[in-house]
Amino acid sequence: MKTNFVESEFAPLKRVVLAQSQFYIPDENQNLDTNFLSETNLNLFSNKAGDIAELYPEMQEKWELEKVRMEQLLTSYGVEVIRPRMLSEYEKTVGKESGTGYANFFSRDPFFTVGNFIVEGNLRFAHRRLEILPIRDILLTESNHSEAFYLAAPQPDISDGPESEVGPFLEGGDVLVYGKTIFVGYSGLASNLTGIHWLEALLAHWDYKVVPIRLHPDILHLDCALSMVRDGLMIYCEEAFLDGLPEELNAWDKINITLKEASLLMANGLPINESVYITDQSFTKLITDLEAYGVKVESLDYEISRIFGGSFRCTTQALLRSEK
Numbered sequence: 001m002k003t004n005f006v007e008s009e010f011a012p013l014k015r016v017v018l019a020q021s022q023f024y025i026p027d028e029n030q031n032l033d034t035n036f037l038s039e040t041n042l043n044l045f046s047n048k049a050g051d052i053a054e055l056y057p058e059m060q061e062k063w064e065l066e067k068v069r070m071e072q073l074l075t076s077y078g079v080e081v082i083r084p085r086m087l088s089e090y091e092k093t094v095g096k097e098s099g100t101g102y103a104n105f106f107s108r109d110p111f112f113t114v115g116n117f118i119v120e121g122n123l124r125f126a127h128r129r130l131e132i133l134p135i136r137d138i139l140l141t142e143s144n145h146s147e148a149f150y151l152a153a154p155q156p157d158i159s160d161g162p163e164s165e166v167g168p169f170l171e172g173g174d175v176l177v178y179g180k181t182i183f184v185g186y187s188g189l190a191s192n193l194t195g196i197h198w199l200e201a202l203l204a205h206w207d208y209k210v211v212p213i214r215l216h217p218d219i220l221h222l223d224c225a226l227s228m229v230r231d232g233l234m235i236y237c238e239e240a241f242l243d244g245l246p247e248e249l250n251a252w253d254k255i256n257i258t259l260k261e262a263s264l265l266m267a268n269g270l271p272i273n274e275s276v277y278i279t280d281q282s283f284t285k286l287i288t289d290l291e292a293y294g295v296k297v298e299s300l301d302y303e304i305s306r307i308f309g310g311s312f313r314c315t316t317q318a319l320l321r322s323e324k
Helices: 039-045 057-076 089-098 133-142 193-206 259-263 284-292 303-307
Strands: 013-018 022-025 080-082 102-104 111-114 117-120 149-152 175-178 181-186 209-214 226-230 233-236 253-256 276-280 296-300 316-321
Touching (some): 057 080, 057 296, 111 175, 117 133, 133 149, 253 284
Parallel strands (some): 117 149
């Protein structure tokens, strides 16, 4: 097995973790901030609590099929696909009895890969904080070589209660890799500055530069507002960047999308390499725009994943992305 390494967002994808499809909607008293969801998606969650497989069995079946087709597509390009284990009955029982619910549906956020670093982050939503557990066996195997650095961010401070905002919070959807420059978003919904500064202090020892990006409060993660299609080309929601683009990205060609389009996960596609990009089949204008830049577009129906607030990038986390 080749050493884990992520060089950039668009370097050839060779090994990836593709999420499962398990979600228990938390009880209403969890006061989830759902500003990032569209109105259609919000209707799914209103006055509901329980496992999606029981509440909406047809939706569950379609959701699982999305992952099957995604795995088939990735495999057809020579990408090694690894799936997390399913949640145990004990893990599900704990989630039900605590009222926080459970999740095993977006492998992007519980951890991220930067160069040879595998980092377990901390998720702000309580129902997602144990989402790393079904993935951990993969990471232990992946990091079992002399070049790997496998570590975890400090656990969140809950001295003010379980909903404390102190953190540190650091989520993979906010972390975009561009060589030795790492962009990390924060909107108040996921990662925070405490988490970003922890990562900055860590990676500085290896000459990485961490660039914080302040996001619109309705944007969950940076990868909902920015997608690096290839070196010099991005999909970009200008409204989402409260302080403008980082200088490193100013000269790039931009395919612009609106804040509403960002909420539909239009920027949450996945490059397989600099020539091939995966997006949702419903984004016909985006597909045309990408093709105008000479990008080959692979499109799938990912409607159910998007209903839950994530798309192609959210349901995957790269372990190996490299030209080597």
